[in-house]
Amino acid sequence: MEPSCVQFLENKTVLVTGASGFLAKVFVERVLRLQPNLKRLYLLVRASDNKAAKQRLHNEVFEKDLFRVLRKNVGDERLNALISEKVVPVPGDISLNNMGLSDSNLLQDMMQEIDIIVNSAATTRFDERYDVALGINTLGPLNILNFAKKCVKPQLLLHVSTAYVCGKRSGLILEKPFAMGETLNGKNKVDIDAEMRLVDQKLKQLKKLGYSEEETKQAMKDLGLQRAKLYGWPNTYVFTKAMGEMLLGYCRESMPIVIIRPTIITSTFSDPFPGWVEGIKTIDSVIVSLGKGLLKCFLVDHMAVCDLIPVDMVANAMIVTAAEHSRESGSHTIYHVGSSYRNPVMYKQIYEILNRFFMESPLLGRNGLPIVPNVTILSTMASFRVYTSLRYKLPLQILRLLRLIFPSQLGEKYEVLNRRLNIAMRMVKLYKPYVIFKGMDL
Structure with a gap:
């Protein structure tokens, strides 16, 4: 300065x-x-x-x-x-x-x-x-x-x-x-x-x-x-x-x-020292959900700049x-x-970095075993709707009916699947304007 x-x-x-x-x-x-x-x-x-x-x-x-x-x-x-x-x-x-x-x-x-x-x-x-x-x-x-x-x-x-x-x-x-x-x-x-x-x-x-x-x-x-x-x-x-x-x-x-x-404001680059951050902000909640294995699908344009x-x-x-x-x-x-004009980073690069990080340093689940993230990335709302319908909504409808017959066996599975759908829908609803953003700040 x-x-x-x-x-x-x-x-x-x-x-x-x-x-x-x-x-x-x-x-x-x-x-x-x-x-x-x-x-x-x-x-x-x-x-x-x-x-x-x-x-x-x-x-x-x-x-x-x-x-x-x-x-x-x-x-x-x-x-x-x-x-x-x-x-x-x-x-x-x-x-x-x-x-x-x-x-x-x-x-x-x-x-x-x-x-x-x-x-x-x-x-x-x-x-x-x-x-x-x-x-x-x-x-x-x-x-x-x-x-x-x-x-x-x-x-x-x-x-x-x-x-x-x-x-x-x-x-x-x-x-x-x-x-x-x-x-x-x-x-x-x-x-x-x-x-x-x-x-x-x-x-x-x-x-x-x-x-x-x-x-x-x-x-x-x-x-x-x-x-x-x-x-x-x-x-x-x-x-x-x-x-x-x-x-x-x-x-x-x-x-x-x-x-x-x-x-999107992130951790310190160098001053007073690299890497200081506090709390879960903006993109951080997506990263945490990915690392915990809670995020199974996400809408993002691979070539869009983050x-x-x-x-x-x-x-x-x-x-x-x-x-x-x-x-x-x-x-x-x-x-x-911002950084998009002089030093653009694409979501594709960020995903590769995060995927490599969680493979090398995975979080542990409740059972003490490493969590291996497995996320399906979709680039359009149309593909996201098709995916969620086949992966979540249709199975949920079937489970809802079967749960009436076998409540003790299928109740927990229904709740887990429903929770995953809600997490994915909430993330996409909130972050859609940013993950497919096409603007660049001077």
Whole structure:
């Protein structure tokens, strides 16, 4: 990284939302390690109060192995002193006005001091409840923008979105902002206020009908997917992220805004060390299901490019773009952060690597024996439907009838087959837009 970008952070006060998230942790570690002369780092997490926020940051951020290089470089005592001196825990919720801050003194201090605002808070579940996703991914950025406008000396609002807000476009995808109400399929305009009213009406209707919490949750998940597909987006996550971008662009006024759109974020490439990853994300759930032998078939275009980007490269891009665009009054800049254009990797290559890995280092089943993955790869929805009909649906219909005669012998076999079908259908439903994606980000 250019020294000027590191120098830019000196004596700056930065707010990071979603601070316990995967990308935010890497960004925070990188900032503290590269520029210990940072003035202050406000880290917003969901918590009941300051004490709970501090404890959550300690457990979920600073105690992670990610910080081992920084800890080794400066020692435990110095790192703890650095965190105590520079880091301010902020209990909040970006779906609320003023980010849900109840401490008026803390709020005033932040407004006086903050130079750079980094919004990495999001719910990334593809099929999240529509009310939850709207609150965090759509209204959240607007609440942060409104807060930024109240700050005395804001230089930049950096918002982390996703490259997949662009939908199923082919070829090179340009880095351009959404117009307010723009849709991917060109059908009507999406009215964000109307979407909020629809959610309120739906929740009232479900309550009136006596729906349980679980039934309400599923109904709101279904509503999100329906609304997303109505306007051309594949799932609730990217739809609500796109609407969040629209609000930022429409309401920004003179606030300098940079929107980062990363592709599929994976483990660190080199910094602070190779291979650090946390949790099961995006493509990881497919890999885990493959290794456990749960995935028997999958829909994927062998020749399609899987656009992966290491998390440390995304963090670097965030620092560089902040340094480049701060103080540009009224600017609205979009950056795609991906690998498909310069270093494309096809799903065929990924499958071969994974297959070889699990053959050499298999997971063990409940019986203690190695699990040997055996997956049928299908490249079109038509072939997938034929396969699932012959492999699962037809046998399930037969087993359903036979189970009435031999319930003790066939009950378990029916449940196993039905579970495998449900896993395959869920994976394909969620990942179809990505595994047959034809676009390339510049």
